[in-house]
Amino acid sequence: xxxxxxxxxxxxxxxxxxxxxxxxxxxxxxxxxxxxxxxxxxxxxxxxxxxxxxxxxxxxxxxxxxxxxxxxxxxxxxxxxxxxxxxxxxxxxxxxxxxxxxxxxxxxxxxxxxxxxxxxxxxxxxxxxxxxxxxxxxxxxxxxxxxxxxxxxxxxxxxxxxxxxxxxxxxxxxxxx
Numbered sequence: 001x002x003x004x005x006x007x008x009x010x011x012x013x014x015x016x017x018x019x020x021x022x023x024x025x026x027x028x029x030x031x032x033x034x035x036x037x038x039x040x041x042x043x044x045x046x047x048x049x050x051x052x053x054x055x056x057x058x059x060x061x062x063x064x065x066x067x068x069x070x071x072x073x074x075x076x077x078x079x080x081x082x083x084x085x086x087x088x089x090x091x092x093x094x095x096x097x098x099x100x101x102x103x104x105x106x107x108x109x110x111x112x113x114x115x116x117x118x119x120x121x122x123x124x125x126x127x128x129x130x131x132x133x134x135x136x137x138x139x140x141x142x143x144x145x146x147x148x149x150x151x152x153x154x155x156x157x158x159x160x161x162x163x164x165x166x167x168x169x170x171x172x173x174x175x176x177x
Contacts, residue, residue, distance in 0.1 A: 009050055009054060012049060012050060012165075013046070013050065013054055013057060013058050013061075016042050016045060016046050016050075016058050017042075017058050017061045017062050017065070019038065019042055020036075020038060020039045020042040020058065020059075020062035020066075020080075021062050021065045021066055021069070021071065022038075023036065023037075023038025023039065023041070023042070024036040024038065024039065024062075024066050024071045024072055025071065026038055027071075030136070030137035030140055030141070035137055035138075035140055035141030035144075036066075036072065036076070036141060036145075037141050037142070037144035037145035037148060038145060038148075039059070039062060039076070039079075039080050039141075039145065040080075040083060040104055040105075040108060040141060040142045040144070040145025040146055040148075040149065041145045041146075041148045041149040041152065042058065042059075042062070043055055043058075043059060043080065043083050043084040043087055043088075043104050043108075043145070043149075044087050044091075044097075044100055044101060044104050044145075044146060044149035044150075044153060045149060045152065045153060046058050046059075046084065046088070047084070047087040047088040047090070047091040047092075047100055047104075048091055048097070048100065048153055048162060049162060049165060049166070051088055051091075051092060052084070052085055052087075052088025052089050052091075052092055053088070054088075055084035055085070055087070055088040056081050056084045056085050056088065058084065059080035059081045059083070059084040060077070060080075060081055062076075062080065063076040063077045063080050063081070073124065074119050074120075074123050074124055075116040075119055075120060075124075075134065077119070078112050078115035078116050078119055079108045079112035079113070079115075079116060079134075079138050079141075079142075080108065080112070081112075082107045082108060082111045082112040082115060083104045083105075083107040083108030083109075083111075083112055083142060084104075084107075085107065086103040086104065086106060086107025086108075086111070087100045087101070087103040087104035087107060089103070090102075090103035091103075097150060097153055097154065097157075098150070101146040101147075101149060101150050102146075104142055104145070104146050104149070105139065105142045105143050105146050108138055108139075108141070108142040109135060109138045109139035109142045109143070110135055110138075110139070112134075112138050112142075113132070113134040113135035113136075113137075113138040113139070114131065114132070114134075114135065116134040116138065117130075117131050117132075117133065117134060120134070
């Protein structure tokens with residue numbers, strides 16, 4: 001990968017991290033969990049534009065910043081990072097947006113919800129009602145974020161923004177002709 005590609009990806013990762021952190025101000029509590037649907041929208045956008053590794057990195061940085069700023073809890077880590085990995089891998093393998101959204105919802109809602117239980121119990125000192133207690137609130141958050149992402153990514157794809165970002169040289173060649 002060329003240095004300019006890396007710089008461009010790093011800049012996009014910074015922007016998406018900032019969107020996720022600021023977007024966490026739009027959150028709502030459900031059963032002791034703070035649901036932030038913008039994080040899930042960012043996970044899907046990162047999966048489509050940057051790939052799974054970058055998506056997990058963005059989710060980690062956003063979770064860390066949210067915790068440092070008092071905008072989130074430690075449960076942000078497993079939910080957002082597992083969802084980012086799942087949707088990134090799904091998009092990389094199949095290139096289907098609807099499947100990417102389902103992978104985000106399943107990864108965050110089910111796997112992230114299960115992974116949040118030991119975090120809440122062991123690291124936060126909470127006494128959750130059971131292993132499955134965080135699945136419903138995580139699913140609510142991720143489904144809302146996945147729906148938002150589906151419409152946003154579809155609009156960006158139709159407008160040519162995503163292909164222009166991925167293949168700037170092709171766009172420049174078309175413009176010069």
